[in-house]
Amino acid sequence: MSMTLTARTTQDPVQLIDAQGVRLADETYDPLVADITDERLTSLYEDMVLVRRLDTEATALQRQGELGLWPPLLGQEAAQVGSARALRADDFVFSSYRENGVAFCRGVELVDLARAWRGTSASGWDPFSVGMATPAVIIGAQTLHATGYALGCARDGVDSAAVAYFGDGATSQGDVNEAMVFAASFHAPVVFFCQNNQWAISEPVGLQAVRPIADRAPGFGIPSVRVDGNDVLAVAAVTREALERARSGGGPSFIEAVTYRMGPHTTSDDPTRYVDPLQREEWAGRDPLARVEAYLDLSADERARIAARSDEVAAEFRSACKALVEPHPLSLFDNVYAEPHSGLERQRSRYAAYLRGFES
Numbered sequence: 001m002s003m004t005l006t007a008r009t010t011q012d013p014v015q016l017i018d019a020q021g022v023r024l025a026d027e028t029y030d031p032l033v034a035d036i037t038d039e040r041l042t043s044l045y046e047d048m049v050l051v052r053r054l055d056t057e058a059t060a061l062q063r064q065g066e067l068g069l070w071p072p073l074l075g076q077e078a079a080q081v082g083s084a085r086a087l088r089a090d091d092f093v094f095s096s097y098r099e100n101g102v103a104f105c106r107g108v109e110l111v112d113l114a115r116a117w118r119g120t121s122a123s124g125w126d127p128f129s130v131g132m133a134t135p136a137v138i139i140g141a142q143t144l145h146a147t148g149y150a151l152g153c154a155r156d157g158v159d160s161a162a163v164a165y166f167g168d169g170a171t172s173q174g175d176v177n178e179a180m181v182f183a184a185s186f187h188a189p190v191v192f193f194c195q196n197n198q199w200a201i202s203e204p205v206g207l208q209a210v211r212p213i214a215d216r217a218p219g220f221g222i223p224s225v226r227v228d229g230n231d232v233l234a235v236a237a238v239t240r241e242a243l244e245r246a247r248s249g250g251g252p253s254f255i256e257a258v259t260y261r262m263g264p265h266t267t268s269d270d271p272t273r274y275v276d277p278l279q280r281e282e283w284a285g286r287d288p289l290a291r292v293e294a295y296l297d298l299s300a301d302e303r304a305r306i307a308a309r310s311d312e313v314a315a316e317f318r319s320a321c322k323a324l325v326e327p328h329p330l331s332l333f334d335n336v337y338a339e340p341h342s343g344l345e346r347q348r349s350r351y352a353a354y355l356r357g358f359e360s
């Protein structure tokens with residue numbers, strides 16, 4: 001497993017394993033991943049295989065009418081696993097709907113993930129048990145939550161960090177820009193982790209960003225880095241660097257993980273109407289799993305063990321999903337306020353009367 005020295009400009013994404021599986025030496029980032037031996041890289045690879053299998057199963061479950069919706073993360077496994085595995089348990093993640101691979105790494109129970117996307121709970125899981133808030137569907141809102149949480153960490157005097165995950169499209173949203181202003185002004189220990197998957201639904205990134213997205217952050221006073229988002233090792237390295245900055249009082253960082261959304265925006269989308277198949281094919285050649293497979297050259301036994309484990313995860317997810325009990329419609333009104341609320345009570349009783357109209 002040879003190393004080739006790479007020369008990098010500020011525009012070039014950080015890359016430690018290229019698309020062919022060649023390990024590239026990098027004097028800045030190699031020390032940050034010196035402890036990631038082949039054994040630990042195999043573990044990251046296993047995570048990516050499991051996450052991909054889970055994603056495929058979830059997409060199939062939606063097609064079979066078992067999930068209400070699923071936002072596939074096919075192609076973005078390295079960005080999610082590499083960053084999530086760089087976190088400590090006491091760090092806190094604020095994500096969008098796309099980060100189901102991050103949720104898996106944080107230890108969100110499969111049944112909780114299923115209930116969020118089957119729509120049998122108003123939320124999904126207890127955020128404090130896994131250090132990850134439930135997904136934000138309001139584009140970019142979670143960057144403000146992360147910044148506020150990070151300021152809380154600083155005031156508590158702990159060295160935990162908050163990480164906000166969001167997409168390329170979200171960087172044009174006001175919330176994200178406001179979050180960066182606050183984070184920079186108050187040195188919040190927050191990492192802005194942008195997965196540039198080249199699309200905001202059907203809008204290509206070039207329509208809203210004439211320069212690399214990472215270039216926006218320095219204008220707010222936030223250091224930024226572009227990383228090959230399909231290179232799990234490089235993603236781990238830049239995330240560790242950003243976390244270290246946050247922990248040591250260096251304030252916020254911005255990471256642009258350059259990747260590609262290989263599937264639809266969600267299961268409600270038909271990307272064949274706007275994706276150029278040649279572009280997709282080009283990105284297929286940069287697959288995040290294939291390059292680690294080429295680099296590690298795993299034995300057939302090891303591959304079989306990982307494949308079997310991934311089938312177990314998929315089966316567990318499927319059975320947990322199908323066993324979920326449909327909630328009573330009136331449960332929608334539970335847990336909205338901690339104390340009785342007359343306006344809500346009025347709505348509840350009207351809705352109860354409406355439901356009674358269906359009783360024969």
Ligand SMILES: Cc1ncc(C[n+]2csc(CCOP(=O)(O)OP(=O)(O)O)c2C)c(N)n1
Pocket residue numbers: 098137138139166167168169170171197199200201261265
């Ligand atoms: C405030 C807000 N505006 C619009 C939408 C509709 N919407 C849902 S996903 C999406 C595109 C987001 O793209 P990006 O930030 O790149 O994330 P990706 O889906 O690619 O992961 C939009 C506009 C929304 N959910 N919230």
Ligand SMILES: [Mg+2]
Pocket residue numbers: 167168169195196197198199200201
């Ligand atoms: Mg996007």
